[in-house]
Amino acid sequence: MGLLTASANFVRYNVIGELPPDFWNFAADRLAAHAFRDIDDTFDEQSVGWVAVDNMFDSRFAGTSFAVADYLVLSLRIDERKVPPAVLKKFCLKEEDRLKTERQIPRLSRHQKTEIKENVRLSLIKRSVPLASVYDLCWNLSENTLLFFSTNQKAQELLETFFKETFDLRLMLQIPFLTATKFLSPEEQERLDALQPEIFI
Amino acid sequence: MDLVDLIEEKRFLGQEFLTWLWFKSEERGGSINLPDSGDIQVIFEQHMLLEYGEGESHEKVICQGQQAELKEAKTGLAMGKKLEQARIRLARDNHEWRLSLSGALMQFRSVRVPKTMSPGEEEGDEAAREGLILDRIGLLEMATRTVDELFRLYLSIRLNPEWTAERDRISHWIAKR
Numbered sequence: 041m042g043l044l045t046a047s048a049n050f051v052r053y054n055v056i057g058e059l060p061p062d063f064w065n066f067a068a069d070r071l072a073a074h075a076f077r078d079i080d081d082t083f084d085e086q087s088v089g090w091v092a093v094d095n096m097f098d099s100r101f102a103g104t105s106f107a108v109a110d111y112l113v114l115s116l117r118i119d120e121r122k123v124p125p126a127v128l129k130k131f132c133l134k135e136e137d138r139l140k141t142e143r144q145i146p147r148l149s150r151h152q153k154t155e156i157k158e159n160v161r162l163s164l165i166k167r168s169v170p171l172a173s174v175y176d177l178c179w180n181l182s183e184n185t186l187l188f189f190s191t192n193q194k195a196q197e198l199l200e201t202f203f204k205e206t207f208d209l210r211l212m213l214q215i216p217f218l219t220a221t222k223f224l225s226p227e228e229q230e231r232l233d234a235l236q237p238e239i240f241i
Numbered sequence: 242m243d244l245v246d247l248i249e250e251k252r253f254l255g256q257e258f259l260t261w262l263w264f265k266s267e268e269r270g271g272s273i274n275l276p277d278s279g280d281i282q283v284i285f286e287q288h289m290l291l292e293y294g295e296g297e298s299h300e301k302v303i304c305q306g307q308q309a310e311l312k313e314a315k316t317g318l319a320m321g322k323k324l325e326q327a328r329i330r331l332a333r334d335n336h337e338w339r340l341s342l343s344g345a346l347m348q349f350r351s352v353r354v355p356k357t358m359s360p361g362e363e364e365g366d367e368a369a370r371e372g373l374i375l376d377r378i379g380l381l382e383m384a385t386r387t388v389d390e391l392f393r394l395y396l397s398i399r400l401n402p403e404w405t406a407e408r409d410r411i412s413h414w415i416a417k418r
Contacts, residue, residue: 041351043377048352052385094370104367108374178378187381191348215248216255216347216392223393224400231400237253240260240412241319 042176042189043093043113051196052214053186055179059209063181064107067207071106074206075099076117083166084121088202091117096174112179116199119170123161131160175199186211248345256323256344258395263327264411275390282332283391288341290326291317301325315418326350331387338384347388354380
Protein backbone atom coordinates (compact mmCIF):
# COMPACT_ATOMS: atom_id res chain seq x y z
CA MET A 41 0.00 0.00 0.00
CA GLY A 42 2.94 2.32 -0.70
CA LEU A 43 4.14 4.88 -3.20
CA LEU A 44 4.67 2.36 -5.99
CA THR A 45 1.91 -0.17 -5.30
CA ALA A 46 -1.34 -0.36 -7.28
CA SER A 47 -3.33 0.94 -4.32
CA ALA A 48 -1.96 3.48 -1.84
CA ASN A 49 -2.89 4.57 1.68
CA PHE A 50 -1.41 7.83 2.89
CA VAL A 51 -1.64 10.87 5.12
CA ARG A 52 -0.19 14.33 4.60
CA TYR A 53 2.27 16.29 6.70
CA ASN A 54 3.72 19.78 6.63
CA VAL A 55 7.44 20.00 7.35
CA ILE A 56 8.05 22.74 9.90
CA GLY A 57 11.35 24.62 9.83
CA GLU A 58 13.88 25.98 7.36
CA LEU A 59 15.77 23.63 5.08
CA PRO A 60 19.52 24.05 5.48
CA PRO A 61 21.52 25.44 2.54
CA ASP A 62 23.18 22.71 0.50
CA PHE A 63 20.24 20.49 1.38
CA TRP A 64 21.21 17.40 -0.64
CA ASN A 65 24.61 17.02 1.07
CA PHE A 66 22.96 17.62 4.44
CA ALA A 67 20.37 14.94 3.62
CA ALA A 68 23.04 12.47 2.45
CA ASP A 69 24.98 12.89 5.73
CA ARG A 70 21.90 12.56 7.90
CA LEU A 71 20.60 9.55 6.00
CA ALA A 72 23.97 7.80 6.28
CA ALA A 73 23.89 8.37 10.05
CA HIS A 74 20.32 7.10 10.34
CA ALA A 75 20.37 4.34 7.74
CA PHE A 76 18.68 1.07 8.64
CA ARG A 77 20.89 -1.47 10.44
CA ASP A 78 20.07 -5.13 10.16
CA ILE A 79 19.40 -7.07 13.40
CA ASP A 80 18.99 -10.54 11.90
CA ASP A 81 22.29 -11.65 13.43
CA THR A 82 21.98 -9.85 16.77
CA PHE A 83 19.58 -10.11 19.71
CA ASP A 84 18.37 -6.48 19.44
CA GLU A 85 14.66 -6.07 19.94
CA GLN A 86 14.07 -3.28 17.41
CA SER A 87 15.83 -1.39 14.64
CA VAL A 88 14.53 1.70 12.84
CA GLY A 89 16.18 3.35 9.83
CA TRP A 90 15.97 4.59 6.26
CA VAL A 91 16.15 2.41 3.15
CA ALA A 92 15.64 2.94 -0.60
CA VAL A 93 11.99 3.20 -1.62
CA ASP A 94 12.12 0.29 -4.04
CA ASN A 95 14.55 -1.98 -2.17
CA MET A 96 14.27 -2.56 1.58
CA PHE A 97 17.74 -4.19 1.61
CA ASP A 98 19.45 -1.09 0.22
CA SER A 99 20.26 1.17 3.17
CA ARG A 100 23.31 2.78 1.55
CA PHE A 101 21.43 4.00 -1.50
CA ALA A 102 24.14 2.33 -3.52
CA GLY A 103 22.23 1.53 -6.69
CA THR A 104 19.59 4.23 -6.53
CA SER A 105 19.15 7.74 -5.29
CA PHE A 106 16.79 9.18 -2.71
CA ALA A 107 16.78 12.45 -4.71
CA VAL A 108 14.12 12.42 -7.42
CA ALA A 109 13.86 15.87 -9.01
CA ASP A 110 12.55 18.15 -6.27
CA TYR A 111 11.46 15.26 -4.04
CA LEU A 112 13.19 13.22 -1.39
CA VAL A 113 11.86 9.68 -1.67
CA LEU A 114 12.58 7.10 1.02
CA SER A 115 11.23 4.25 3.07
CA LEU A 116 11.21 3.93 6.82
CA ARG A 117 12.04 0.35 7.79
CA ILE A 118 11.24 -1.01 11.22
CA ASP A 119 12.39 -4.50 12.20
CA GLU A 120 11.02 -5.81 15.42
CA ARG A 121 11.24 -9.03 17.41
CA LYS A 122 7.89 -9.81 18.95
CA VAL A 123 6.62 -12.57 21.20
CA PRO A 124 2.94 -13.47 20.80
CA PRO A 125 1.11 -12.96 24.17
CA ALA A 126 -0.17 -16.57 24.20
CA VAL A 127 3.37 -17.91 23.76
CA LEU A 128 4.70 -15.64 26.53
CA LYS A 129 1.91 -16.78 28.86
CA LYS A 130 2.60 -20.46 28.20
CA PHE A 131 6.34 -20.20 28.89
CA CYS A 132 5.74 -18.06 32.01
CA LEU A 133 3.37 -20.68 33.45
CA LYS A 134 5.86 -23.40 32.59
CA GLU A 135 8.69 -21.56 34.37
CA GLU A 136 6.48 -20.74 37.39
CA ASP A 137 5.54 -24.40 37.67
CA ARG A 138 9.19 -25.47 37.44
CA LEU A 139 10.25 -23.05 40.20
CA LYS A 140 7.40 -24.05 42.54
CA THR A 141 8.34 -27.72 42.18
CA GLU A 142 12.04 -27.04 42.57
CA ARG A 143 11.58 -24.89 45.71
CA GLN A 144 8.72 -26.94 47.13
CA ILE A 145 6.50 -23.86 47.61
CA PRO A 146 2.73 -23.57 46.93
CA ARG A 147 2.79 -20.16 45.27
CA LEU A 148 5.12 -17.41 44.02
CA SER A 149 5.08 -13.76 45.05
CA ARG A 150 3.99 -11.02 42.64
CA HIS A 151 7.60 -9.82 42.48
CA GLN A 152 8.84 -13.30 41.51
CA LYS A 153 6.18 -13.57 38.81
CA THR A 154 7.15 -10.19 37.35
CA GLU A 155 10.80 -11.20 37.31
CA ILE A 156 9.98 -14.52 35.61
CA LYS A 157 7.88 -12.73 32.98
CA GLU A 158 10.71 -10.36 32.06
CA ASN A 159 13.34 -13.13 31.92
CA VAL A 160 11.10 -15.37 29.84
CA ARG A 161 10.25 -12.49 27.50
CA LEU A 162 13.93 -11.71 26.94
CA SER A 163 14.84 -15.34 26.29
CA LEU A 164 11.94 -15.73 23.81
CA ILE A 165 12.81 -12.49 22.03
CA LYS A 166 16.33 -13.77 21.44
CA ARG A 167 14.87 -16.86 19.79
CA SER A 168 12.41 -14.98 17.57
CA VAL A 169 13.00 -13.74 14.03
CA PRO A 170 12.65 -9.95 13.45
CA LEU A 171 9.59 -8.94 11.42
CA ALA A 172 10.07 -6.09 8.94
CA SER A 173 7.60 -3.26 8.25
CA VAL A 174 8.35 -0.76 5.50
CA TYR A 175 6.58 2.58 5.01
CA ASP A 176 7.29 4.84 2.04
CA LEU A 177 7.46 8.60 2.15
CA CYS A 178 7.75 11.35 -0.40
CA TRP A 179 8.92 14.81 0.66
CA ASN A 180 8.05 17.68 -1.69
CA LEU A 181 10.93 20.08 -1.03
CA SER A 182 9.52 23.05 -2.91
CA GLU A 183 6.28 23.02 -0.90
CA ASN A 184 7.71 21.43 2.27
CA THR A 185 4.92 18.90 2.36
CA LEU A 186 5.24 15.16 2.82
CA LEU A 187 3.14 12.12 1.96
CA PHE A 188 3.55 9.21 4.37
CA PHE A 189 2.19 5.92 3.14
CA SER A 190 0.52 4.53 6.21
CA THR A 191 -2.64 5.37 8.11
CA ASN A 192 -1.38 3.43 11.14
CA GLN A 193 -1.07 5.73 14.14
CA LYS A 194 1.88 3.88 15.68
CA ALA A 195 3.81 4.07 12.39
CA GLN A 196 3.03 7.79 12.15
CA GLU A 197 4.31 8.44 15.67
CA LEU A 198 7.50 6.55 14.88
CA LEU A 199 7.95 8.57 11.68
CA GLU A 200 7.45 11.89 13.51
CA THR A 201 10.08 10.98 16.12
CA PHE A 202 12.60 9.50 13.70
CA PHE A 203 12.20 12.29 11.11
CA LYS A 204 12.97 14.88 13.84
CA GLU A 205 15.96 12.83 14.95
CA THR A 206 17.27 12.59 11.39
CA PHE A 207 16.64 16.06 9.95
CA ASP A 208 16.04 18.29 13.01
CA LEU A 209 12.71 19.27 11.41
CA ARG A 210 9.26 18.74 12.83
CA LEU A 211 6.30 17.15 11.06
CA MET A 212 2.74 18.39 11.51
CA LEU A 213 -0.06 16.03 10.50
CA GLN A 214 -2.48 17.79 8.15
CA ILE A 215 -5.91 17.28 9.64
CA PRO A 216 -8.74 19.25 7.95
CA PHE A 217 -8.60 22.12 10.44
CA LEU A 218 -4.87 22.70 9.78
CA THR A 219 -5.21 22.19 6.02
CA ALA A 220 -7.94 24.85 6.05
CA THR A 221 -5.59 27.41 7.59
CA LYS A 222 -3.57 27.80 4.38
CA PHE A 223 -6.68 28.78 2.38
CA LEU A 224 -8.21 31.37 4.68
CA SER A 225 -8.13 35.13 5.22
CA PRO A 226 -7.57 36.29 8.84
CA GLU A 227 -11.33 37.00 9.18
CA GLU A 228 -12.25 33.56 7.85
CA GLN A 229 -9.70 31.96 10.19
CA GLU A 230 -11.39 33.64 13.16
CA ARG A 231 -14.74 32.30 11.99
CA LEU A 232 -13.24 28.82 11.58
CA ASP A 233 -11.79 28.92 15.13
CA ALA A 234 -15.27 29.61 16.49
CA LEU A 235 -17.09 27.23 14.15
CA GLN A 236 -19.55 24.75 15.69
CA PRO A 237 -20.88 21.54 14.08
CA GLU A 238 -23.87 22.08 11.82
CA ILE A 239 -27.14 20.23 12.33
CA PHE A 240 -28.78 19.22 9.07
CA ILE A 241 -32.02 17.80 10.47
CA MET B 242 -4.22 23.36 21.95
CA ASP B 243 -2.25 20.18 21.22
CA LEU B 244 -2.92 18.05 18.16
CA VAL B 245 -4.85 15.32 19.99
CA ASP B 246 -7.34 17.85 21.43
CA LEU B 247 -7.53 19.67 18.10
CA ILE B 248 -8.38 16.42 16.27
CA GLU B 249 -11.12 15.65 18.78
CA GLU B 250 -12.61 19.13 18.89
CA LYS B 251 -12.54 19.73 15.13
CA ARG B 252 -13.27 16.25 13.82
CA PHE B 253 -16.68 17.49 12.65
CA LEU B 254 -15.06 19.75 10.04
CA GLY B 255 -13.85 16.95 7.73
CA GLN B 256 -17.01 14.91 8.30
CA GLU B 257 -19.20 17.88 7.42
CA PHE B 258 -17.05 18.47 4.33
CA LEU B 259 -17.71 14.88 3.18
CA THR B 260 -21.46 15.32 3.71
CA TRP B 261 -21.40 18.59 1.75
CA LEU B 262 -19.34 16.94 -1.00
CA TRP B 263 -21.85 14.11 -1.34
CA PHE B 264 -24.68 16.66 -1.59
CA LYS B 265 -22.70 18.78 -4.07
CA SER B 266 -21.92 15.78 -6.23
CA GLU B 267 -25.61 14.77 -6.42
CA GLU B 268 -26.82 18.34 -6.94
CA ARG B 269 -25.50 18.45 -10.52
CA GLY B 270 -25.42 14.76 -11.40
CA GLY B 271 -21.82 14.17 -10.31
CA SER B 272 -20.34 17.37 -11.67
CA ILE B 273 -18.81 20.06 -9.47
CA ASN B 274 -17.57 23.40 -10.74
CA LEU B 275 -14.23 24.43 -9.22
CA PRO B 276 -13.50 28.16 -9.39
CA ASP B 277 -9.97 27.68 -10.81
CA SER B 278 -10.37 24.48 -12.78
CA GLY B 279 -13.93 24.32 -14.13
CA ASP B 280 -16.10 21.21 -14.04
CA ILE B 281 -14.77 17.98 -12.57
CA GLN B 282 -16.54 14.70 -11.85
CA VAL B 283 -17.03 13.59 -8.24
CA ILE B 284 -19.04 10.39 -7.91
CA PHE B 285 -19.79 8.77 -4.55
CA GLU B 286 -19.48 5.01 -4.95
CA GLN B 287 -21.35 2.43 -2.96
CA HIS B 288 -19.31 2.25 0.19
CA MET B 289 -19.71 4.60 3.14
CA LEU B 290 -18.90 4.60 6.80
CA LEU B 291 -20.99 6.59 9.26
CA GLU B 292 -20.35 7.10 12.93
CA TYR B 293 -22.36 8.30 15.87
CA GLY B 294 -22.03 8.79 19.60
CA GLU B 295 -18.95 9.72 21.56
CA GLY B 296 -16.58 8.00 23.97
CA GLU B 297 -17.74 4.54 25.02
CA SER B 298 -20.99 4.77 23.09
CA HIS B 299 -19.13 5.57 19.86
CA GLU B 300 -20.20 3.25 17.03
CA LYS B 301 -19.57 2.86 13.33
CA VAL B 302 -21.93 1.68 10.60
CA ILE B 303 -20.88 0.55 7.13
CA CYS B 304 -23.30 1.07 4.23
CA GLN B 305 -22.37 -0.65 0.99
CA GLY B 306 -23.92 -2.30 -2.01
CA GLN B 307 -26.47 -1.01 -4.46
CA GLN B 308 -28.06 2.43 -4.67
CA ALA B 309 -30.70 1.34 -2.13
CA GLU B 310 -28.00 1.06 0.53
CA LEU B 311 -26.97 4.66 0.02
CA LYS B 312 -30.51 5.56 1.06
CA GLU B 313 -29.65 3.84 4.32
CA ALA B 314 -26.63 6.13 4.63
CA LYS B 315 -28.82 9.16 4.00
CA THR B 316 -31.29 7.91 6.62
CA GLY B 317 -28.29 7.75 8.97
CA LEU B 318 -27.52 11.41 8.22
CA ALA B 319 -31.16 12.27 8.94
CA MET B 320 -30.75 10.62 12.34
CA GLY B 321 -27.70 12.73 13.11
CA LYS B 322 -24.96 10.23 12.21
CA LYS B 323 -21.80 11.66 10.69
CA LEU B 324 -20.26 10.61 7.39
CA GLU B 325 -16.74 9.47 8.33
CA GLN B 326 -15.51 7.75 5.17
CA ALA B 327 -16.63 7.53 1.56
CA ARG B 328 -15.42 5.82 -1.61
CA ILE B 329 -15.15 8.46 -4.32
CA ARG B 330 -14.42 8.47 -8.04
CA LEU B 331 -12.72 11.67 -9.18
CA ALA B 332 -12.28 12.54 -12.84
CA ARG B 333 -10.59 15.53 -14.42
CA ASP B 334 -8.37 16.25 -17.43
CA ASN B 335 -9.15 12.82 -18.93
CA HIS B 336 -7.80 11.04 -15.85
CA GLU B 337 -9.70 9.11 -13.21
CA TRP B 338 -8.87 8.31 -9.60
CA ARG B 339 -10.65 6.09 -7.09
CA LEU B 340 -10.08 6.73 -3.43
CA SER B 341 -11.59 6.44 0.02
CA LEU B 342 -11.44 9.68 1.92
CA SER B 343 -11.80 9.72 5.69
CA GLY B 344 -13.44 12.75 7.29
CA ALA B 345 -11.97 13.44 10.72
CA LEU B 346 -8.29 13.02 9.71
CA MET B 347 -8.58 13.42 5.93
CA GLN B 348 -6.71 10.19 5.30
CA PHE B 349 -6.42 8.92 1.73
CA ARG B 350 -7.06 5.18 1.57
CA SER B 351 -6.95 2.61 -1.25
CA VAL B 352 -6.05 5.30 -3.76
CA ARG B 353 -5.95 4.01 -7.33
CA VAL B 354 -4.38 6.42 -9.79
CA PRO B 355 -4.98 6.53 -13.56
CA LYS B 356 -2.75 4.26 -15.63
CA THR B 357 -0.35 6.36 -17.63
CA MET B 358 2.58 3.98 -18.14
CA SER B 359 2.11 0.34 -19.02
CA PRO B 360 4.20 -2.21 -17.09
CA GLY B 361 7.47 -2.94 -18.77
CA GLU B 362 7.55 0.45 -20.39
CA GLU B 363 10.79 2.28 -19.61
CA GLU B 364 12.58 -0.38 -17.64
CA GLY B 365 16.08 -0.60 -16.33
CA ASP B 366 18.09 2.52 -15.81
CA GLU B 367 17.99 5.19 -13.12
CA ALA B 368 16.33 7.74 -15.41
CA ALA B 369 13.47 5.31 -16.07
CA ARG B 370 13.11 4.67 -12.34
CA GLU B 371 12.93 8.41 -11.71
CA GLY B 372 10.37 8.80 -14.46
CA LEU B 373 8.17 6.12 -12.93
CA ILE B 374 8.39 7.61 -9.42
CA LEU B 375 7.73 11.17 -10.64
CA ASP B 376 4.76 10.00 -12.71
CA ARG B 377 3.30 8.30 -9.66
CA ILE B 378 3.92 11.28 -7.35
CA GLY B 379 2.40 13.66 -9.91
CA LEU B 380 -0.80 11.60 -10.08
CA LEU B 381 -1.09 11.30 -6.30
CA GLU B 382 -0.47 15.02 -5.84
CA MET B 383 -3.08 15.83 -8.46
CA ALA B 384 -5.60 13.85 -6.40
CA THR B 385 -4.64 15.66 -3.18
CA ARG B 386 -4.74 19.06 -4.92
CA THR B 387 -8.21 18.28 -6.27
CA VAL B 388 -9.43 17.35 -2.79
CA ASP B 389 -7.87 20.59 -1.49
CA GLU B 390 -9.67 22.60 -4.18
CA LEU B 391 -12.97 20.97 -3.18
CA PHE B 392 -12.23 21.61 0.48
CA ARG B 393 -11.42 25.25 -0.27
CA LEU B 394 -14.73 25.62 -2.13
CA TYR B 395 -16.56 24.13 0.87
CA LEU B 396 -14.78 26.53 3.28
CA SER B 397 -15.55 29.55 1.07
CA ILE B 398 -19.25 28.72 1.47
CA ARG B 399 -19.17 27.41 5.04
CA LEU B 400 -17.46 30.49 6.51
CA ASN B 401 -19.52 33.04 4.65
CA PRO B 402 -23.19 34.18 4.61
CA GLU B 403 -24.17 31.91 1.69
CA TRP B 404 -23.87 28.95 4.08
CA THR B 405 -27.40 29.51 5.45
CA ALA B 406 -28.97 28.81 2.05
CA GLU B 407 -26.55 25.92 1.38
CA ARG B 408 -27.36 24.34 4.75
CA ASP B 409 -31.09 24.51 3.96
CA ARG B 410 -30.50 22.83 0.60
CA ILE B 411 -28.50 20.04 2.31
CA SER B 412 -31.21 19.54 4.93
CA HIS B 413 -33.83 19.36 2.18
CA TRP B 414 -31.69 16.86 0.23
CA ILE B 415 -31.32 14.65 3.31
CA ALA B 416 -35.03 14.86 4.14
CA LYS B 417 -36.02 14.06 0.53
CA ARG B 418 -34.06 10.73 0.41
